[in-house]
Amino acid sequence: MSADNPHDSDTEGAGGGSVEQLLAEFRASFEAGDRPSVRELLDRAPEGERQELESAIDSFLMQTPRRRWDPVAYESSPAKLSVARVWDSLEGVSGSWPEVLRRLRNAAQVDRKTLTRRLAEALGFSGTAEQERVHGYYHQMEHGLLPAEGVSDRVLEALAAIIDTNAEQLRRAGRGVLPQGEPGSLSAFARTAMPDPEYAERDFPTRAYTEDDSTLGFGAQSLDAPSPAPAGRPRRHDALDALFLDG
């Protein structure tokens, strides 16, 4: 098999090619970091040779070493976003919420400010200050900073209605259990490897956030801001706090 020369024989038709040609094309494209579609290549192969091509591509992939570390390419890669999501989940106190909430929110195509306004209204809070506090609590949930056991069922039920899931799924995610394909979970769960900028947050500008949040599209956003309890202004633990802190 002359996999090194993709143009050494006639093609099988418009856009087609022999197994050798198509494998060589895949190899060259993969090695260049272009993420070629295997399906597309299989469709271009002669019908009786697709299985052979699929096996050849599989074999190539299984034998190809891990891509070498490239710090520059990593900075703008979707891999970095995945690491950030997993990291927030593992390091935080909110179970899998950093992974699950961001995905479901983006799948529901709702930006964070709109979501938290609707959440506040569903919880019976219509004032701007209260909505900002709800926003602050939700922000902590998405970043693994709010202990999951403190968040009440009422909050989870209201939230679930907004992001098209159910409260039990959210409760389980808060305990670190990821959805495993139940209806209402994974198909939506898998829609947001690269969050749509339209649904990224652009409000509440405070100090510049860490590298991860900026790459996640949350703009100038602080881990600890907006704060549910503004510093320097002691405030009583009220009904809104209880919904997010007292379980």
Add this chain to the structure above:
Amino acid sequence: MSTSGTGSEPPCKSEAELDLLGDEQLLAYVIEMREAGRDDCLRAAFGVLAFGYWDFVASLVSKKANPRDIEDLTAVVIESALRSAFDGKTIGEFVNWLKTITARRIADFYRTREGRPSAEPLPSEHAGDDTIFANEPVSEEEGYAAIEIREAAGRVLAGRKEIHQLVIRLTAPPELGWGEDLPAAEVAERVTDTHPGAGMTDANVYQIWKRFKTDLDKELGLGGS
């Protein structure tokens, strides 16, 4: 540049140093750092794994998935793999494990979508139109590696006593076909509910799983980790 820990803590390795390690060494490093309480060392290892295997997974996904789902499904697989690495739940060679997770997640994805109303027609409604990609539930073509892993896991599991089997079933990743993938604390709680006198703790769960995984890796010819 390595980051030194305090006292006798093992130092963190940089991405460049981790890049020189093979997969098994890299996964062993993740476990070693976790056991040493150096979770702060893990992010670099996750970066090397995620970056190193993103295109591999995307290629596997691109065989079965609708083009618009490839990026999202790849992220789901990579994040599952990172969690497996963190929890010490990767089984067998890492590339085979990724292949297994990939097949499983694609199947989950389309099975779940099937249960939800969709505004889009299924490919079968476009018979003869080659431009419509498979967007229907796919069969679990997980390949020989996954079958081998499942069979080996079944053999090793069968040799355990009943309460350990329960712990392993609750702890194991879903890719084994019977795992519930629960965190150790929840496993301990569930086992205590049914076996109140067992005194099951998170640490017990971890040890039972670790011994199972070591024996499973041996069964798969990897010699354990």
